Amino acid sequence: MKDKLPPLSRRKFLKTSLAAAAVTAGAGTPLVKSLVPGAHASGSRPPKGDLTSHFTACDMCFNRCGMIARVRNGVIEKIDPNPKFLKSRGMICARGNAATNHIYDPDRLKYPLRRTGKRGEGKWERISWEEALDYTAEKMLEIGEKYTRCGMMFIPGSDMQSQLVHRFAEVYGSFNITSHETLCLLSKNRAYLDTIGEVPYPDVFYSKYILIAGANPFEAIITPDTMDFFEARKNGCKIIVLDPRFTKTAAMADEWYQIKPGTDMAFFLALCHVIVKEELYDRDGCCPKMTYGFDEFFLHIQQYTPEWAQEECGIPSEDIIRIAREISAAAPSAMVYPGRRTSDYKDSTQIRRAMAITNALLNNFDKPGGLLALREVGVKTPYYDVPWYDDNPFDRVEAGLVPGLIDHEGSFQLMREAIISGEPYPIKGWFNFKTNFMQTAANRNKTLEMIDHLDFIVNIDIAMTDTAWYSDVVLPGASFLERKDPVSALQGSSACACAVLRDPVVPEMFESRSPFWICQELSKRMGFGDSFDFTMDEYRQKQLDGLDGALEAMLNDGVYYNPSQVYGIYSGSPLKTLSGVKEIFNQRYARSGVDPMPVYRKRRMPGENEFRLVVGRTAFFTHSNTNLELLTEFMEENVLNMHPEPAQNMGLKDGDLVEVKSQVGSGRLRLELTQGIEKQTVYMATGFGALSPQMSLVHNRGASIAEVLEDYHDEISGNMAMHETLVTVRKVA
Amino acid sequence: MKKKYCMVIDSSVCIDCKACMVSCKVQHKVPRGFWRNWIKNSDPDFTLGKYTSMHFQPGGCMQCDNPTCVYACPSGATFKDDETGIIHVNEDLCIGCGNCVKACPYHARYRHPVKRVPDKCDFCRERLDMGLLPACVDTCPTKARNFGDRNDPDSDVSRLLREQETVRIVSRPVDTEPNMFYLSSTMPMDWPGPVEYPAAHQAMVGVVNPLVKVAVGLSGLGVAAMFLKQLFTSDEASHEEKKEEV
Ligand code: SF4
Ligand code: SF4
Numbered sequence: 001m002k003d004k005l006p007p008l009s010r011r012k013f014l015k016t017s018l019a020a021a022a023v024t025a026g027a028g029t030p031l032v033k034s035l036v037p038g039a040h041a042s043g044s045r046p047p048k049g050d051l052t053s054h055f056t057a058c059d060m061c062f063n064r065c066g067m068i069a070r071v072r073n074g075v076i077e078k079i080d081p082n083p084k085f086l087k088s089r090g091m092i093c094a095r096g097n098a099a100t101n102h103i104y105d106p107d108r109l110k111y112p113l114r115r116t117g118k119r120g121e122g123k124w125e126r127i128s129w130e131e132a133l134d135y136t137a138e139k140m141l142e143i144g145e146k147y148t149r150c151g152m153m154f155i156p157g158s159d160m161q162s163q164l165v166h167r168f169a170e171v172y173g174s175f176n177i178t179s180h181e182t183l184c185l186l187s188k189n190r191a192y193l194d195t196i197g198e199v200p201y202p203d204v205f206y207s208k209y210i211l212i213a214g215a216n217p218f219e220a221i222i223t224p225d226t227m228d229f230f231e232a233r234k235n236g237c238k239i240i241v242l243d244p245r246f247t248k249t250a251a252m253a254d255e256w257y258q259i260k261p262g263t264d265m266a267f268f269l270a271l272c273h274v275i276v277k278e279e280l281y282d283r284d285g286c287c288p289k290m291t292y293g294f295d296e297f298f299l300h301i302q303q304y305t306p307e308w309a310q311e312e313c314g315i316p317s318e319d320i321i322r323i324a325r326e327i328s329a330a331a332p333s334a335m336v337y338p339g340r341r342t343s344d345y346k347d348s349t350q351i352r353r354a355m356a357i358t359n360a361l362l363n364n365f366d367k368p369g370g371l372l373a374l375r376e377v378g379v380k381t382p383y384y385d386v387p388w389y390d391d392n393p394f395d396r397v398e399a400g401l402v403p404g405l406i407d408h409e410g411s412f413q414l415m416r417e418a419i420i421s422g423e424p425y426p427i428k429g430w431f432n433f434k435t436n437f438m439q440t441a442a443n444r445n446k447t448l449e450m451i452d453h454l455d456f457i458v459n460i461d462i463a464m465t466d467t468a469w470y471s472d473v474v475l476p477g478a479s480f481l482e483r484k485d486p487v488s489a490l491q492g493s494s495a496c497a498c499a500v501l502r503d504p505v506v507p508e509m510f511e512s513r514s515p516f517w518i519c520q521e522l523s524k525r526m527g528f529g530d531s532f533d534f535t536m537d538e539y540r541q542k543q544l545d546g547l548d549g550a551l552e553a554m555l556n557d558g559v560y561y562n563p564s565q566v567y568g569i570y571s572g573s574p575l576k577t578l579s580g581v582k583e584i585f586n587q588r589y590a591r592s593g594v595d596p597m598p599v600y601r602k603r604r605m606p607g608e609n610e611f612r613l614v615v616g617r618t619a620f621f622t623h624s625n626t627n628l629e630l631l632t633e634f635m636e637e638n639v640l641n642m643h644p645e646p647a648q649n650m651g652l653k654d655g656d657l658v659e660v661k662s663q664v665g666s667g668r669l670r671l672e673l674t675q676g677i678e679k680q681t682v683y684m685a686t687g688f689g690a691l692s693p694q695m696s697l698v699h700n701r702g703a704s705i706a707e708v709l710e711d712y713h714d715e716i717s718g719n720m721a722m723h724e725t726l727v728t729v730r731k732v733a
Numbered sequence: 734m735k736k737k738y739c740m741v742i743d744s745s746v747c748i749d750c751k752a753c754m755v756s757c758k759v760q761h762k763v764p765r766g767f768w769r770n771w772i773k774n775s776d777p778d779f780t781l782g783k784y785t786s787m788h789f790q791p792g793g794c795m796q797c798d799n800p801t802c803v804y805a806c807p808s809g810a811t812f813k814d815d816e817t818g819i820i821h822v823n824e825d826l827c828i829g830c831g832n833c834v835k836a837c838p839y840h841a842r843y844r845h846p847v848k849r850v851p852d853k854c855d856f857c858r859e860r861l862d863m864g865l866l867p868a869c870v871d872t873c874p875t876k877a878r879n880f881g882d883r884n885d886p887d888s889d890v891s892r893l894l895r896e897q898e899t900v901r902i903v904s905r906p907v908d909t910e911p912n913m914f915y916l917s918s919t920m921p922m923d924w925p926g927p928v929e930y931p932a933a934h935q936a937m938v939g940v941v942n943p944l945v946k947v948a949v950g951l952s953g954l955g956v957a958a959m960f961l962k963q964l965f966t967s968d969e970a971s972h973e974e975k976k977e978e979v
C-alpha cells in the first residue's frame with residue numbers, strides 16, 4: 001500500500017481521495033456520546049466497513065466552502081476540504097471541521113415539540129409531525145384571517161434552503177420578511193449601492209494595498225478573502241488595519257492603528273482630503289469626469305484636514321498623509337476593504353459611504369485588485385405567482401421609518417418596534433428558520449417584549465436555541481448534511497463565480513425534516529399546495545436552465561464554475577446609479593433630506609467610568625452557534641476585555657467576576673485584562689450566556705451580547721447599530 | 734524508496750484559526766482536554782505601537798531523527814518507522830509506563846485516558862495510506878502547514894527546504910533533530926522543556942543502543958523497573974502528565 005502512495009500534491013490527491021480505501025488505524029474513544037450508532041464499539045480494533053466520500057458545501061457559516069464528507073457505516077467520520085473548490089481555496093475552517101459535532105450533537109432536537117407552559121418556562125410536549133403541521137397551519141391561517149396575511153413575520157435564515165422559505169412567505173401572502181443581514185451588513189450594501197450602484201466583491205488576491213477598518217477577516221473567516229490576504233502579501237501587498245482592538249487581523253497586518261472607536265469616518269474624510277488636495281486621484285480615468293459631485297466634494301472636505309482627524313480618531317496626521325499617498329500610488333489595485341458585519345453605529349451607512357467614496361477616488365471598481373462587479377453565474381430563481389390579498393396593507397410594517405430600507409430585507413429592529421406598538425398595523429405571528437435573534441439582536445428584553453405581543457411563534461432549527469426556547473412550536477430541521485438543497489450561486493474575488501448544491505450525505509436523523517418539506521406540507525394544509533408542488537430535482541432543473549453541464553460538474557466536482565467576464569464588466573456602460581457614474585454626491589439622499597456627502601458628527605462618548613462596548617467573534621464560532629463540544633474546548637465562556645489602566649483605577653483585577661451594565665440590561669462574566677484594547681472600550685464575544693438549558697454547553701456561561709447591547713439603528717438602512725452602547729463595569733462581590 | 738516525511742511550516746501565515754487542531758481531533762477522536770497538535774503564540778509587545786504584531790506557531794510531534802521518546806521507551810513500543818521516518822507507538826507492545834511522555838521535550842505526547850497508552854501525531858498514517866494529506870495540512874486555510882517527502886527532490890517540502898532558509902526548534906539539552914522545519918523565522922522558541930529520562934533507565938540509555946533494546950525485548954533491567962512503576966501508577970498520577978495548552 002505504502003509503495004503506491006501517490007505524490008501528495010494538493011492538485012493530484014482529489015482523485016485518490018475519492019477512491020478511498022479502507023484504513024488500518026485504530027479508532028479511539030468517540031467524542032460523540034450517544035448519537036452515533038455503534039460509536040462505543042470501536043475500541044482499538046480497525047474500523048470495519050468502507051469509507052465513502054461525498055461532496056457537499058459547508059453551512060456552519062454563510063461562506064459555503066466545498067467539503068468532502070467521509071462516511072463509514074452511515075456515520076460521518078470526517079470532513080475534508082474539496083480541493084477543487086476555488087472559493088474556499090481548498091480549506092475548511094475549525095467550524096467546518098466541527099460539522100460532525102453539529103450533526104451528532106447530543107443537544108439536537110429530535111422531534112416536534114409544542115409548548116405547554118408559559119413561554120420560556122421550558123414545558124414541552126412531544127407531538128407528531130401530523131399534529132405539528134396541522135396546528136401550525138391552523139394558527140397561521142387564523143392570523144391571516146384576523147390580521148391579514150401581513151400579520152405574519154417571516155425570518156427565513158441565511159441557508160441554502162432559505163430561498164424556499166422566502167418563497168413560502170410570499171405565497172402565504174406576507175411581505176413582512178426580514179433577515180439576519182439586518183443585523184449584519186445592510187449598511188455597507190446600502191452605501192455601495194448608493195455610490196457605485198452595486199455591492200462589490202473585493203479582489204483581494206491581486207491587490208497591492210488594503211486598508212481594513214473595523215473588519216476582522218482573519219478571525220471572522222471569509223472565503224476567499226482570508227486566504228487571499230496572504231497570497232497578496234507574498235506579492236508585496238501592504239495591509240493596514242484600523243481597530244480599537246488588537247485583533248488577529250491587527251496582529252498580522254503591516255501596520256495597526258488603535259483608532260478611537262466610532263471615529264473611522266474622520267479618518268476616511270481626511271484621507272480623501274489628502275487625495276483630493278494633492279491631486280492623487282486618476283485625473284483622466286476617474287475624477288472629476290466619471291464621478292458625480294466631485295466639485296461639491298472638493299469644497300466639502302476642505303474642513304476635514306489630517307490634523308483635525310488626528311484629534312478625533314487618535315491617528316497621527318503624518319500617518320494619514322502617508323497612507324493617502326501610498327494607497328493612491330498603488331491604485332487602482334488598492335482598496336478600502338468593504339468588510340462585513342458593518343452594523344456598528346447610527347451613521348453606519350455614512351461611515352461606509354466615506355469608505356466607498358475613498359474607493360471611488362482610487363478608481364478601483366471593476367479592476368484587478370480593486371472592487372469587482374457582480375458576475376453572472378447563470379443560476380435562475382424559478383418563477384412563482386405571488387397571490388394578491390385585497391385586505392393586505394400597502395407596504396411593509398416598517399416602511400418609511402428610514403429612508404434607505406433595503407427591499408426584501410427590511411429591518412428587524414424597526415419591525416420589532418412596530419410589533420410592540422401595533423402601528424401601523426398588527427403583526428401577530430412569527431415564522432422563524434435558523435436565526436437566533438434572542439442571542440444576536442440587541443436588547444433582548446425588547447425582543448421578549450415583542451414576543452409578548454405575538455399569538456404564535458413557530459421555529460425550525462436543529463437545536464433548541466434561545467429563540468426556539470421562547471417559541472410555541474419547535475420543528476426539528478434537518479442539518480445541511482442530511483438535505484437535498486437547491487443550487488446556490490456564490491461569488492467572491494476574481495477566481496470564483498460558482499454554483500453548488502447539496503445532496504444528503506447521510507439520512508435525516510430522528511424525526512428531523514428539511515424546511516422545504518415543511519413548507520410543502522404547510523402549503524398543502526393552507527390551500528396553496530400548488531405553489532410548492534415540485535420536487536427538488538425539478539426545481540434545480542429550472543434553476544440551471546440553459547447552463548449546460550452545470551449539474552454534471554456539480555455532481556462530479558462538487559462545484560460548477562462559470563467562466564464569465566471578470567473585469568471591465570462596465571467598461572463603456574453606465575453604472576446603476578442615478579447619474580450613471582460614481583455618486584460622490586448622492587442625489588437621492590439630497591432629495592430625501594439625508595446628507596448627500598458624509599458629514600462627520602461627534603458621537604456620544606463614554607464619560608468617566610464608562611466604556612463603549614464593542615462585540616465580535618472568534619475564528620471558531622459562528623455567531624450564536626457555540627454549543628459544540630469540539631469548539632467550546634477553545635473557549636468555554638466569553639470574557640470581558642479591558643485595558644489594565646482603567647481596571648487598576650477601578651480596583652479590578654484579571655479574572656474578577658464583573659457585571660457589565662447598560663441602560664437595557666446587564667450580564668456577568670470574567671474580566672480579562674489586555675493592553676490590546678483602547679482604554680475607554682470593553683469587548684466581549686458573541687454567543688454565550690444562553691437562556692436555553694438545552695444549549696447545555698453555553699447555558700448561563702458568560703454573558704450574552706443581546707442582553708447588554710442597546711438597540712440603536714443605522715438611520716439610513718435600519719441596520720442594527722451594535723457599537724453605540726455605553727456600559728459601566730463593576731466587580732460582583 | 735524509503736521516505737522521509739517532514740513538515741515545513743510557514744508560521745508567518747498562521748492565523749491561529751485552530752482548524753488544524755479540530756481537524757486532527759476529529760480524525761483521531763482525541764478526547765477532550767488533549768491534543769496531538771497545537772498553536773503557540775508570541776507575546777505582543779505593545780511598546781511597538783503600530784508595528785505591534787503577533788506570531789502564531791503551529792506544532793505537533795517533530796518526528797525527530799534523534800528521538801528521545803524512543804530512547805526512553807523500555808519496551809520498544811515507541812519506534813521510528815524505517816520506511817517513512819514517522820515515530821509510531823505499537824500499542825500492543827506498550828506497557829503504559831509513560832516514560833516517553835516525559836522524555837519528549839516538546840510535550841508532543843499525552844497519555845490517552847481510556848486506552849492508557851501514549852498518543853501523538855503520526856502524520857495521519859492512515860490518511861497517507863489513502864493518498865490523503867495529514868488532516869491538519871489538508872484543512873489549513875492559509876496553507877501554513879506543508880507536508881511531504883524530503884527524499885523526493887520534487888516534493889513541495891524539498892523545494893521549500895532547498896529554496897528557503899529554515900529553522901528548527903530544539904530543546905536545550907538535546908538536539909532531537911526534528912523533522913519539523915519553520916520557514917525563515919518563528920516564535921516563540923523557548924518552549925521545549927527538559928528531556929526527562931527515568932533514573933533507573935538513564936544508565937541503560939547511556940550504554941545500550943536503542944535498537945538493541947528492541948531485540949532485548951522486555952528482559953532488560955530498565956524494563957523490569959518500568960513494569961513496577963506501571964503497577965504503582967494510579968489514575969491520579971496520570972493527571973500530572975503535561976497536557977498541551979492552547
Ligand atoms: S468558513 Fe468555515 S464554517 Fe464557513 S463555510 Fe467555510 S468551512 Fe464552513
Ligand atoms: S517530538 Fe517528542 S514524541 Fe515526537 S519524535 Fe520527537 S521526542 Fe518523540
Ligand code: SF4
Pocket residue numbers: 746747748749750751752753754772789791869872873874875876877878
Ligand atoms: S489551520 Fe493553519 S492557519 Fe489555522 S491555526 Fe492551523 S496552521 Fe494556523
